[in-house]
Structures are given as structure tokens and as C-alpha cells.
Amino acid sequence: MGEKDAEVESYHVGDAYEGDPIAPICEDQTPEEGQRADAVSDKRTRGYQGLAFFGMLNAGLLLTALAIVVFKTPNHLAFGGTSGVAVVLSTLFPQLPVSAFMWVLNIALVALGFVFLERRAVLWSAYASIALSAYVSLFELVFPISSSITGDLALDVCFAVLLPALGSALVFDIGASTGGTDILAMILRRHTDVEIGKALFAVDIAIVCAAAVLYGPRVGLWCILGLIAKTFVVDTAIESIRQRKVCQIICKYPHDVEEFIVRTLGRTATVQIGWGAYSGRRVIILTTVLTRREAMRLRLYVRQIDPGAFITITSSSEIIGRGFRGVN
Known part of the structure; x- marks a missing residue:
């Protein structure tokens, strides 16, 4: 030719x-x-705008809050993030529920966000942090659960990973976030040279180690598996939606x-x-x-x-x- x-x-x-x-x-x-x-x-x-954007954002937050109340809290599953810290703190201070600590942590992170970031950059993350805390409080009233609803820790871990993964995928797909440690990541990205992924992973590992000390090696090992699975499942869910x-x-x-x-x-x-x-x-x-x-x-x-x-x-x-x- x-x-x-x-x-x-x-x-x-x-x-x-x-x-x-x-x-x-x-x-x-x-x-x-x-x-x-x-x-x-x-x-x-x-893409999503107006009511559609708002609806998708809240749907993702509702799934995340449901997993925290129904599956994570009763089994002491602390995979990381503000919910993991709240689960650990609720054990150390049993007088207060998980939602109370989530309110404290998220409000503190939102305040830091408004101090160190532009208001527009942190606005939706601030809303997501407050809304997630509110939904956790609501579900604690609707589902006053103190023990596993299935009696099977492995099954509870699966749903504790899957529901937030689906919620995060819905939220990330519209260009928003679930707040919490995402605000900390934005602050680190803007004001430091710290590798954000490694820093947040180190925090998650510290939370998992605290769970292992408080709840024993069995729960600690499940938390480690949950933390690893969360990363892959969230990525897979996001790729599937997109x-x-x-x-x-x-x-x-x-x-x-x-x-x-x-x-x-x-x-x-x-x-x-x-x-x-x-x-x-x-x-x-x-x-x-x-x-x-x-x-x-x-x-x-x-x-x-x-x-x-x-x-x-x-x-x-x-x-x-x-x-x-x-x-x-």
C-alpha cells in the first residue's frame, strides 16, 4: 500500500x-x-442544579447517616472520619450519643473552614457537615438501636461500607462532598505542603487503632477491613455512576x-x-x-x-x- x-x-x-x-x-x-x-x-x-442538586446531596447524606446509626454505632465500627471519632468518643463518654460528638466535630471543622478558606469554597461542605449531623440525630430518635439488628457482624460491616459508599458516590457525582474531614483536606491543601491522602489515612489508622484498644482485636480487625474496603468500594461506586x-x-x-x-x-x-x-x-x-x-x-x-x-x-x-x- x-x-x-x-x-x-x-x-x-x-x-x-x-x-x-x-x-x-x-x-x-x-x-x-x-x-x-x-x-x-x-x-x-x-449537570445537576437547583432542586435536583439539593435532592441528590441530601439523598447521599441520608444514606451515610443511616449507616452510622444502624450499622456503625451499635457495632463500634470506627472506620475513620468524623463518624469514627464520634463512635470512639461516645464510648469514652457514654453520657452523650454519637450525634452529639458529630455536631461538635463538624461545627469545629466548619468554623476552621470559614477561617482558613474562602466562604464560597467551603459553603456546600459546611452545609453537608451540619446536615449530616442533623440526620444522625434524627435517625437516633427514629431508630433507638443499642445492639446489632442482624446479629451478624460481618453482614453489618458490609452495609456499614456499602451505604456510605453509595451516598458518597451520589454526592461526589454532583460535584459536592459529605463535609467533615473534606474541609480539613481543603485546609491542608491550601496552607501546607502535607500530602493530604497520607495525612488523612494516618488519621483513619489512628482511629482504627483506638477502636481496637477499646473494643478488642475482633472489632479492630473488622474496622481495618472496613477501612480498606471503603476506599475500593467508594471508587467503584463513583466509577459505576459516572x-x-x-x-x-x-x-x-x-x-x-x-x-x-x-x-x-x-x-x-x-x-x-x-x-x-x-x-x-x-x-x-x-x-x-x-x-x-x-x-x-x-x-x-x-x-x-x-x-x-x-x-x-x-x-x-x-x-x-x-x-x-x-x-x-
Whole structure:
């Protein structure tokens, strides 16, 4: 094959390609269709706002508070963070519940945040810290639990890890945080050269060691496992929520697929002109990034119009650009 055969030219939907028999479908879009597509893309880019943002934030905090009251406190599971410190302190000072210590710790961290950080930077973290303390107090009244509700420590540890992980994933996905030690992390990041991850991990280890001394090696070892599992489960939950599908399609009817992506799915695509290494024939390669549901619809459509189409679909949790939220 010569140099010409090795060339691969690319253009985006809407760009002209001289001599290409498959015209970009955006040339046929009406102004109304173009405005509607832009509005949909802008909405996706902005992500959660207003009531949706507030609802997602509180849903994540409610799951975290439920885990603290129902699973962590009765079993003395101190995985770290303000809740771990509160569990330990409630044992040392049994006159006060876990929620009381969470109020004290979170208010202290919020005060430090307003002193050492810009008000805008700490505002939502301050709200999350106070709201989480309030939800813990509420659940302590609704569920006055003093012992394990399942009688199985292993099962309680699982839910003590899973519920906050899901809550954190919901909160992080909208670009917020659950407050507490996140405020401490922001302060360290701004005013010191301390490696934040190592500093916070050292604090968590100290809390786990205190739990092992107070509650015995059995609970201490479960706390260590919970601390390790929390890191992996939170990361997995966040990646699962943010996961998108990168799709590449080579088929007989690329124009129809391009039209389906733009007009039916409300997405866009990149079109590449390539050549098959074995056949030497020119092919049209469509690349697009979709949600899981959209990828399934695209796959079914392509298989319907061309059963012999070549489709590759890969997962990605980091998609940055217009049409996808900036928090990704």
C-alpha cells in the first residue's frame, strides 16, 4: 500500500468532506433542530442544579447517616472520619450519643473552614457537615438501636461500607462532598505542603487503632477491613455512576447510523475515513460517547439495519467535554 492508502482523514459531524458520498446529516438540520440539540447539550454539561442538586446531596447524606446509626454505632465500627471519632468518643463518654460528638466535630471543622478558606469554597461542605449531623440525630430518635439488628457482624460491616459508599458516590457525582474531614483536606491543601491522602489515612489508622484498644482485636480487625474496603468500594461506586460507553461502528449504512445518533439520541459523533488493512477498501468509522442506555439503543439499531456491522463498545469513567458534566 502506498502513502495514499495509509492516510486516515477525520472530520466532525457537520464538517464538509469533498468527494465523500455520505454527506454529514447536520447539513440537513433545520434551525429549530440545531437549537434544540444545543439546548440538550448545554443541559447535560451543566449537570445537576437547583432542586435536583439539593435532592441528590441530601439523598447521599441520608444514606451515610443511616449507616452510622444502624450499622456503625451499635457495632463500634470506627472506620475513620468524623463518624469514627464520634463512635470512639461516645464510648469514652457514654453520657452523650454519637450525634452529639458529630455536631461538635463538624461545627469545629466548619468554623476552621470559614477561617482558613474562602466562604464560597467551603459553603456546600459546611452545609453537608451540619446536615449530616442533623440526620444522625434524627435517625437516633427514629431508630433507638443499642445492639446489632442482624446479629451478624460481618453482614453489618458490609452495609456499614456499602451505604456510605453509595451516598458518597451520589454526592461526589454532583460535584459536592459529605463535609467533615473534606474541609480539613481543603485546609491542608491550601496552607501546607502535607500530602493530604497520607495525612488523612494516618488519621483513619489512628482511629482504627483506638477502636481496637477499646473494643478488642475482633472489632479492630473488622474496622481495618472496613477501612480498606471503603476506599475500593467508594471508587467503584463513583466509577459505576459516572460510567459512559465509547462506541465505534463500521457498517454498510453509516449515514443512517449518524442520523440516529444525532437526531434520535441527541448526541454527536466523530467520523473517520479509513481503509481496511486486509481488503484495502475504504470504510467509514463512527465514534461516539453515550450513556449505557443510549449505547444499548445504538447497538440494537445498528444490528437491525446491518447484522454484519462491526461494533466495539468500551467503558470509560472519565469523559470531559461539552455534553458531559465538568465533574467527570
